[in-house]
Amino acid sequence: MHRGKGMKFVGDSRVPAERMPNIPKDYSEYPGKTEAFWPNFLLKEWMVGAVFLIGFLCLTVAHPSPLEKIADPTDTAYIPLPDWYFLFLYQLLKYSYASGPYTVIGAMIMPGLAFGGLLLAPFIDRGPHRRPSKRPLATGFMLLAIAGIFYLTWESVATHNWEAAKAQGKIVAEVEVDHEAEGYKLLEANTCLTCHGAELTGGAGAPALVGVKLSNEEVMEVIKNGRNAMPAGMFKGTDEELQKVAEFITSLQEK
């Protein structure tokens, strides 16, 4: 920057006559301190990218995604769970003041206020300070939000029935079920499918009837007398039909 001598000023003395346009300098002015974008820089980027790609690939192979069986829209007992980063919003919907008739409060108003506040933060908090300690309101709300999200996520994880969640989506052996078979029609007529599923693959409320490890007699026993959550007396047909149902169920084995 030339100062003083040899400098010409116009009108406003702060503006030199030969003003240079405000264009950043060409990188040729920094010999040795720059590098070409192609191929030097891109090659480095690609190398880092490849390392991450292979890293993610190894991770996905080591931890396959926890897939469940194909979603069954008729399985009303299935309890879905959002991914971990939405658990705090999900937990909000479990409180009596934010669920049921007040779902709008838990689903729209509370998250709306929080995220709306975040959106409006630059307009609400216009102080010039950058230190967190000089911005008590902004800092306070941020800490409150972090504490709230942490607490809600924690509660959601702690109160979820992980055992049932694991059982409800379990992938069971797929066996071609003959919907025209007499045994199937009997199951349908006796409302067994409402719990055990139209493809007999089970659901949140009952286990699969495919690959049952019981004898015909034991199956008849369970159907007649029930067992745990399996209600007794569901089957209204004759003994002969019961025999047919049992044979049908035990025939559904994985090949």
Ligand code: HEC
């Ligand atoms: C209310 C839901 C419900 C209905 C309706 C229902 N079941 Fe079940 N069923 C269950 C449950 C739950 C079990 C698992 C019981 C246990 O955990 O011991 C079960 C178990 C069984 C089993 C034993 C499976 C095994 O692997 O041990 C058989 C067989 C069976 N049910 C047949 C039937 C038949 C046939 C009908 C219709 C007459 C029927 N179920 C109706 C809920 C139901």
